[in-house]
Amino acid sequence: MTISDGVREPHGATGQPSETGGVRGDGRVETGDADALKGAAAGRSGIHGWLDGVRSTRAGRLTLKIVIGAIGAVLVIGGLIMVPFPGPGWLVVFAGLAVLATEFHWAHRLLEFGKRTLSAWTGWLGRQGWTVKILVVLVAAITATAIVYYGLKLSLHIDLIVEAQKLLTR
Numbered sequence: 001m002t003i004s005d006g007v008r009e010p011h012g013a014t015g016q017p018s019e020t021g022g023v024r025g026d027g028r029v030e031t032g033d034a035d036a037l038k039g040a041a042a043g044r045s046g047i048h049g050w051l052d053g054v055r056s057t058r059a060g061r062l063t064l065k066i067v068i069g070a071i072g073a074v075l076v077i078g079g080l081i082m083v084p085f086p087g088p089g090w091l092v093v094f095a096g097l098a099v100l101a102t103e104f105h106w107a108h109r110l111l112e113f114g115k116r117t118l119s120a121w122t123g124w125l126g127r128q129g130w131t132v133k134i135l136v137v138l139v140a141a142i143t144a145t146a147i148v149y150y151g152l153k154l155s156l157h158i159d160l161i162v163e164a165q166k167l168l169t170r
Contacts, residue, residue, distance in 0.1 A: 051102075065103050072100030072107065084147045 044052055054060040075096025082089035094114060100107035125136065152158045 068099060068103040072096045072104075075099060085151070086144045086148065 051064070054064050073096070076093055077096075079089050079092030079094075079096055082092060094111065097107050097111040097114065101111045125133065128136075149160055152160060
């Protein structure tokens with residue numbers, strides 16, 4: 001079977017059916033390889049087989065890319081918003097990249113870069129003495145405290161120092 005202008009044509013005489021689909025009068029295959037891809041997808045089990053089945057059609061591929069892109073973008077953006085606050089911000093960013101990496105090669109490369117960087121950072125920190133480790137924890141705690149304090153003060157107009165003084169003078 002050869003491809004001409006994006007349309008599959010069978011080898012041999014025109015009008016003959018091929019193994020992947022029916023043939024129109026002009027010799028072009030009607031269904032292309034969708035049926036063959038669906039059959040191959042049925043051989044895989046679980047989520048991978050289901051995803052292969054969805055990807056076997058043009059509309060399925062486009063729909064899957066849009067859905068995966070939307071879910072991954074929400075996770076990455078939400079994680080980036082959470083990064084300065086105490087909690088799982090970076091974990092959510094990596095989860096979003098993992099979701100995006102299922103459909104987008106650039107996200108897979110970015111996820112691998114992030115994993116290498118995190119591994120290098122934890123390896124470096126593991127080789128350091130206790131004083132450096134304690135200093136890193138103190139800097140992280142001070143940064144998180146400052147972010148929470150100023151976040152509450154600027155967004156909700158709650159000054160934690162004033163509130164603490166009020167509680168102590170009661």
